[in-house]
Amino acid sequence: MIKVEGITKLYANDRGKTKGKExxxxxxxxxxxxxxxEGEVFGFLGPNGAGKTTMIRQLxxxxxxxxxxxxxxxxxxxxxxLAIKALVGYLPGEMNFLEQMSGLEFLNLMSGMxxxxxxxxxxxxxxxKRLELNLKQPIRKMSKGMKQKLGIIYALMLDAEVLILDExxxxxxxxxxxxxIDLVLEEKSQGKTIFISSHMFPEVERTCDRVGIIxxxxxxxxxxxxxxxxAQQRTFDIKVEDxxxxxxxxxxxxxxxxxxxxxxxxxxxxxxxPLLSGLALVNVKEFAxxxxxxxxxxxxxxxxxxxx
Amino acid sequence: xxxxxxxxxxxxxxxxxLYEWIVTWVxxxxxxxxxxxxxxxxxxxxxxxxxxxxxxxxxxxxxxAYISAQLLGRIWTVIIxxxxxxxxxxxxxxPVEQGFMAYPLSSPVSRVEILNTQIGVLLTELAxxxxxxxxxxxxxxxxxEISIARWQYFRLGILAFSLASAISAYSLFLAVxxxxxxxxxxxxxxxxxxxxxxxxxxxxxDRFSKLKYLTPFxxxxxxxxxxxxxxxxxGFLVLGIITGVNLxxxxxxxxxxDLAV
Numbered sequence: 001m002i003k004v005e006g007i008t009k010l011y012a013n014d015r016g017k018t019k020g021k022e023x024x025x026x027x028x029x030x031x032x033x034x035x036x037x038e039g040e041v042f043g044f045l046g047p048n049g050a051g052k053t054t055m056i057r058q059l060x061x062x063x064x065x066x067x068x069x070x071x072x073x074x075x076x077x078x079x080x081x082l083a084i085k086a087l088v089g090y091l092p093g094e095m096n097f098l099e100q101m102s103g104l105e106f107l108n109l110m111s112g113m114x115x116x117x118x119x120x121x122x123x124x125x126x127x128x129k130r131l132e133l134n135l136k137q138p139i140r141k142m143s144k145g146m147k148q149k150l151g152i153i154y155a156l157m158l159d160a161e162v163l164i165l166d167e168x169x170x171x172x173x174x175x176x177x178x179x180x181i182d183l184v185l186e187e188k189s190q191g192k193t194i195f196i197s198s199h200m201f202p203e204v205e206r207t208c209d210r211v212g213i214i215x216x217x218x219x220x221x222x223x224x225x226x227x228x229x230x231a232q233q234r235t236f237d238i239k240v241e242d243x244x245x246x247x248x249x250x251x252x253x254x255x256x257x258x259x260x261x262x263x264x265x266x267x268x269x270x271x272x273x274p275l276l277s278g279l280a281l282v283n284v285k286e287f288a289x290x291x292x293x294x295x296x297x298x299x300x301x302x303x304x305x306x307x308x
Numbered sequence: 309x310x311x312x313x314x315x316x317x318x319x320x321x322x323x324x325x326l327y328e329w330i331v332t333w334v335x336x337x338x339x340x341x342x343x344x345x346x347x348x349x350x351x352x353x354x355x356x357x358x359x360x361x362x363x364x365x366x367x368x369x370x371x372x373a374y375i376s377a378q379l380l381g382r383i384w385t386v387i388i389x390x391x392x393x394x395x396x397x398x399x400x401x402x403p404v405e406q407g408f409m410a411y412p413l414s415s416p417v418s419r420v421e422i423l424n425t426q427i428g429v430l431l432t433e434l435a436x437x438x439x440x441x442x443x444x445x446x447x448x449x450x451x452x453e454i455s456i457a458r459w460q461y462f463r464l465g466i467l468a469f470s471l472a473s474a475i476s477a478y479s480l481f482l483a484v485x486x487x488x489x490x491x492x493x494x495x496x497x498x499x500x501x502x503x504x505x506x507x508x509x510x511x512x513x514d515r516f517s518k519l520k521y522l523t524p525f526x527x528x529x530x531x532x533x534x535x536x537x538x539x540x541x542x543g544f545l546v547l548g549i550i551t552g553v554n555l556x557x558x559x560x561x562x563x564x565x566d567l568a569v
Contacts, residue, residue, distance in 0.1 A: 057569075062410070082417075085414055092414075096406045096407035096408045100312050113412060
């Protein structure tokens with residue numbers, strides 16, 4: 001459904017600088033290639049400034065590639081951008097609206113620009129209830145999270161075949177993040193093709209089939225989410241009763257990376273059972289899992305495969 | 309978009325109309341003053357020329373000369389130039405820079421159609437402000453029983469709209485061309501000040517009068533239009549060409565430009 005082949009876009013301001021030291025000064029994206037199959041949810045992950053939004057601008061036909069191409073349903077995203085936009089529901093990364101409008105006025109305007117079909121209104125009403133947004137409120141009085149909800153309603157109300165969502169849960173509270181994930185899974189079950197850019201691992205982990213990671217404008221790799229989950233390295237902070245129990249855990253062959261008296265940090269890659277069976281032998285006082293940062297998770301994955 | 313601009317349109321329109329009512333209200337009082345004929349004589353010739361005051365032996369006490377000096381000759385052109393530059397940037401550069409343009413651009417409506425909508429809003433605003441300026445003169449002169457050639461004022465209104473459109477059109481082209489609103493406003497303002505300066509200099513002396521051919525302001529001589537009672541065809545035509553060329557170029561550029569929204 002989505003095909004990206006060797007796409008390169010370097011920002012004009014940086015072209016001069018990139019001649020001598022290409023990898024350090026690059027802004028934009030360089031020779032990115034991937035494809036997203038029909039009905040698939042594809043996560044596009046990377047730290048801020050890695051090139052995620054630039055890739056989305058290519059898919060939306062907002063900018064022309066320096067080299068390579070992007071296609072949606074066989075149509076070139078730059079040359080056939082009008083036809084592409086009839087297929088796509090889009091959520092921008094930054095929520096910038098005309099502040100004097102109300103949410104309803106904005107959605108009516110956009111609905112009109114997309115051909116004002118009856119289904120837009122039906123889907124809008126359902127989405128408004130699910131996301132609990134007051135559309136009559138002026139946008140200037142909306143919080144960041146409320147604006148994000150308005151953007152999500154716009155993208156999803158169009159019942160588009162393809163959804164392109166840039167940082168979709170940014171600004172949403174945990175409850176609404178869950179509602180959003182449910183909505184994405186429902187769209188997925190209807191066979192929609194979904195492209196999500198994010199720097200947050202949990203939302204991608206719960207919705208995506210495959211994940212591509214972008215670093216410094218280059219695609220580091222594309223992997224199935226199951227494989228990544230298996231390879232994900234997790235760190236647990238544990239406090240046991242005495243130092244003898246620390247030694248006991250050490251003898252079980254666990255990867256203990258730090259010990260401070262009766263407190264220790266254990267790293268686990270993939271299977272959790274060796275850790276759990278070890279902990280069953282000791283008296284656990286405290287147990288906490290460190291949040292694995294996305295960058296860290298992928299670095300570990302590719303370090304393991306010798307790609308970095 | 310027009311609705312978003314509503315308060316600004318009303319503000320400018322009411323301000324101009326109020327100003328016209330005040331100056332028209334004092335006009336009958338001023339022309340009855342015995343000293344009125346002496347005051348213009350005390351001004352240097354260049355100043356009189358620059359402000360569109362008649363430079364002949366006889367002091368022109370007509371309403372046409374008065375309203376040209378008090379409003380149309382200088383103040384109005386500065387106000388409408390500022391309005392055009394500001395509005396062109398608010399309608400094009402600002403939505404791109406701030407990101408709102410991402411929404412219209414994500415719809416199956418072509419870039420040219422989107423730009424044409426913004427151009428339509430811009431021209432409508434200029435027509436409304438120019439129309440209110442005319443309306444202010446019509447109503448104020450009717451109220452204070454001053455006789456004017458209404459049809460000739462209407463012709464001047466069209467010429468004024470043409471001037472405003474030309475300034476707005478190159479401002480809009482710059483708004484599409486430049487990377488930021490700040491940059492495009494800077495260039496449009498600098499260009500407009502240069503044009504305005506050329507017009508002022510061309511009015512000061514016959515030696516510099518040819519400079520008026522280098523500036524769109526040179527085509528807008530309200531007192532001449534109002535008193536000669538002719539159709540300023542050349543002005544309409546040249547200003548129309550400036551407007552058309554700039555808008556077409558803006559459309560071509562906008563449809564091909566990278567829009568990082």
